[in-house]
Amino acid sequence: MTDTTKEEDLVPITYVTYESELQLPMVMRLMEKDLSEPYSVYTYRFFINNWPKLCWLAMAKEECIGAVVCKLDPKNDRGYIAMLAVNSDYRGRGIGITLVEKAIGTMQEHGCIEVILEAEVTNKGALRLYQKLGFIRDKRLYRYYLNGADAFRLKLDLVTTQ
Numbered sequence: 796m797t798d799t800t801k802e803e804d805l806v807p808i809t810y811v812t813y814e815s816e817l818q819l820p821m822v823m824r825l826m827e828k829d830l831s832e833p834y835s836v837y838t839y840r841f842f843i844n845n846w847p848k849l850c851w852l853a854m855a856k857e858e859c860i861g862a863v864v865c866k867l868d869p870k871n872d873r874g875y876i877a878m879l880a881v882n883s884d885y886r887g888r889g890i891g892i893t894l895v896e897k898a899i900g901t902m903q904e905h906g907c908i909e910v911i912l913e914a915e916v917t918n919k920g921a922l923r924l925y926q927k928l929g930f931i932r933d934k935r936l937y938r939y940y941l942n943g944a945d946a947f948r949l950k951l952d953l954v955t956t957q
Contacts, residue, residue: 806855808890810897813843813850821859822852829880831915831940842866842877849874851897853881853890860885863894867902874902876912879921891924899928899951908954913939913946925949 813822823839843850846866853861861881867874876898881891899910913936914921930949939946 805888808860808885808888809854810893811852811854812901813847813852818852818859819843822850822862822864825859825862825880825882826864826878828882830878831942831944833941834878839864848901849898851894851901853885853894855885858882861890861894863891863898865898865902867905867907869906872906872908874899874907874910876910886920892927895924895928899953903953908952910951910953912949914949915940916945916947922947922949925951 819836819839822843823834823836826834826839842864849865849867851863852859862878863876864878865874865876876895879891879895881894899907902910910930911933912925912930914925916922916935928951930951932947933950934948936946936948938944
């Protein structure tokens with residue numbers, strides 16, 4: 796929010812789960828702006844078509860301004876956050892945290908006991924966000940990304956946080 800933006804001028808944000816292939820281009824555009832890895836449409840479809848209720852969108856009117864894409868492995872009750880992005884014009888309003896909380900809540904409803912993800916070591920904003928939610932750094936993954944950057948594997952134990 797800029798100094799000249801008034802709170803009442805802000806568009807209300809609604810949160811919805813993925814419902815239609817028509818939403819896929821919006822999600823892809825948003826992710827491609829922020830993520831260091833290029834993902835194919837097949838990667839998005841793998842996650843979204845298999846776990847649509849774990850894909851939460853933040854909407855400002857008809858525009859997707861935030862999204863989280865996740866999966867759940869029922870064999871070991873482990874959730875995985877694959878992608879999270881918030882439009883830079885909307886950052887600082889708690890949208891990322893809300894998206895992740897909604898995804899984790901849905902995972903818990905399905906018996907999830909642990910959530911993991913990877914975040915680039917230089918992505919201070921993401922690391923702060925996940926730390927606020929109780930994630931811990933489990934491991935450093937050297938040269939994890941295609942660009943050669945390292946990542947931290949982050950983990951949230953839902954059994955001890957309940």
